[in-house]
Amino acid sequence: xxxxxxxxxxxxxxxxxxxxxxxxxxxxxxxxxxxxxxxxxxxxxxxxxxxxxxxxxxxxxxxxxxxxxxxxxxxxxxxxxxxxxxxxxxxxxxxxxxxxxxxxxxxxxxxxxxxxxxxxxxxxxx
Numbered sequence: 001x002x003x004x005x006x007x008x009x010x011x012x013x014x015x016x017x018x019x020x021x022x023x024x025x026x027x028x029x030x031x032x033x034x035x036x037x038x039x040x041x042x043x044x045x046x047x048x049x050x051x052x053x054x055x056x057x058x059x060x061x062x063x064x065x066x067x068x069x070x071x072x073x074x075x076x077x078x079x080x081x082x083x084x085x086x087x088x089x090x091x092x093x094x095x096x097x098x099x100x101x102x103x104x105x106x107x108x109x110x111x112x113x114x115x116x117x118x119x120x121x122x123x124x125x126x
Contacts, residue, residue, distance in 0.1 A: 036105060037112070040071055044099045044114045047073055052118045057095045071103040080117065093120035 047064070051057075057077060064073040080094035098115035 033105065036069075036103075039069060040101045040103065040112050043071060043073065044101055044112065047075060047099045048097055048114060048116055051075060051077060051097050052116060057118065057120050059095075066103070069103070071101050074100040074102075076100070094118070095120060 059079055060075070060077050062075045064075065066072040076096075076098045078096050078098075080091075080096050083091040083094050085091055095118050096115055097118055098113065100111065100113040102109065102111050104110065
C-alpha cells in the first residue's frame with residue numbers, strides 16, 4: 001500500500017464523515033423546529049378549548065404575554081353577522097374564536113393561527 005492510497009482513503013473517509021455529521025445536524029434542527037411548532041399548536045388548541053367551552057361568550061380581544069417558550073398569543077372573539085343557513089335564514093348567536101400565536105425562531109418572526117365557530121347557546125341548559 002502506497003502513501004498515496006492511504007491519503008486517498010483518508011480523504012474519502014473525511015468527506016463521508018463530514019457529510020454524515022452535517023446530515024445528523026440538519027435532522028436535529030428539523031426535530032427541534034417540529035417540536036416547537038407542535039408545542040405552539042397545542043397551546044392554540046388549549047386556548048380555543050378554553051374559550052369555546054365558556055358558558056357565556058362576548059366579543060373581546062385579549063393578548064397573552066409570552067411565557068418561557070417565547071410564544072405570545074392573541075385571542076379574538078367576534079360575533080358572526082350575516083351568517084345564513086342553506087334555506088337563507090339568518091343564524092343568530094354565532095361567534096368566531098380566533099387565536100394567533102407569534103414567536104421568534106432562528107431570528108425570524110413566525111406566526112400560526114386557528115379559528116373555530118361557536119353557537120352561544122351550546123352550553124346553556126334547555
